[in-house]
Amino acid sequence: MATTVLPPEPPAAGERAPRMLTIAADLLPPEIVEARRGRVVRRIVISAVALFTVLLGGWFGVATYQTSLARGELGGAQGDVDRLTRQQRPFGELIKAQNESKAIGGQLSALLANDLQWAQLLSSLRGAAPAGVQVTSVIGGLTTTSGSSAGTPRLPDTSGQKLIGSLTLNGSAPGKPAVAGYVDALAKVHGLGNPMLETVTENGKGVTFTLRVDITAAALGGRYTTPSPSASKGR
Numbered sequence: 001m002a003t004t005v006l007p008p009e010p011p012a013a014g015e016r017a018p019r020m021l022t023i024a025a026d027l028l029p030p031e032i033v034e035a036r037r038g039r040v041v042r043r044i045v046i047s048a049v050a051l052f053t054v055l056l057g058g059w060f061g062v063a064t065y066q067t068s069l070a071r072g073e074l075g076g077a078q079g080d081v082d083r084l085t086r087q088q089r090p091f092g093e094l095i096k097a098q099n100e101s102k103a104i105g106g107q108l109s110a111l112l113a114n115d116l117q118w119a120q121l122l123s124s125l126r127g128a129a130p131a132g133v134q135v136t137s138v139i140g141g142l143t144t145t146s147g148s149s150a151g152t153p154r155l156p157d158t159s160g161q162k163l164i165g166s167l168t169l170n171g172s173a174p175g176k177p178a179v180a181g182y183v184d185a186l187a188k189v190h191g192l193g194n195p196m197l198e199t200v201t202e203n204g205k206g207v208t209f210t211l212r213v214d215i216t217a218a219a220l221g222g223r224y225t226t227p228s229p230s231a232s233k234g235r
Helices: 030-111 118-127 176-186 229-234
Strands: 134-142 163-173 192-203 206-216
Touching (some): 163 176, 163 192, 176 206
Antiparallel strands (some): 192 206
């Protein structure tokens, strides 16, 4: 489409010159305008896709680098484990012996948890006797229930421990005060409690006596068990 613009005719003498009007017109066809707009949109879309591709490639590179570092650290850790394992091989027999020793110790602890060292207990009985008091016989044993046999009188329990048995002691003494002192001394012996005098018989040389004392749970255990804090203090 062509437009011809003629120059204006000069005004006649005495006439005012006409004022020029500014006229603008877009004479481009719509097809060209749409084509230009399409090219701009394509440039924007292509630039966005290119930027996204660059960012995605950067993220993939960082992830690959971190994965490579993690694999290297894992390989180093596995190498350390293998090296330590090789270093332990010469001590395999020692480690096996230690494990077997621990297992045996645990079995002995379970087996001898209710073990009573009679020799030590009898030695404590004789050691607590005052001067002139002699223990001639000791009869006793462990019971499955606390307390003494049915029908046997006994004092209230003051030991604060579980009662696991009882002992009957026969002996001689210069007199009744010595027997009373022995009863008081037995109350302080570790693993014993509730001593009670049953009989005292006078003879020409002094007295003979029979007394009973309870065995408490503090007397149990020994070489293969861990003593309780109260037992440790008592010893």
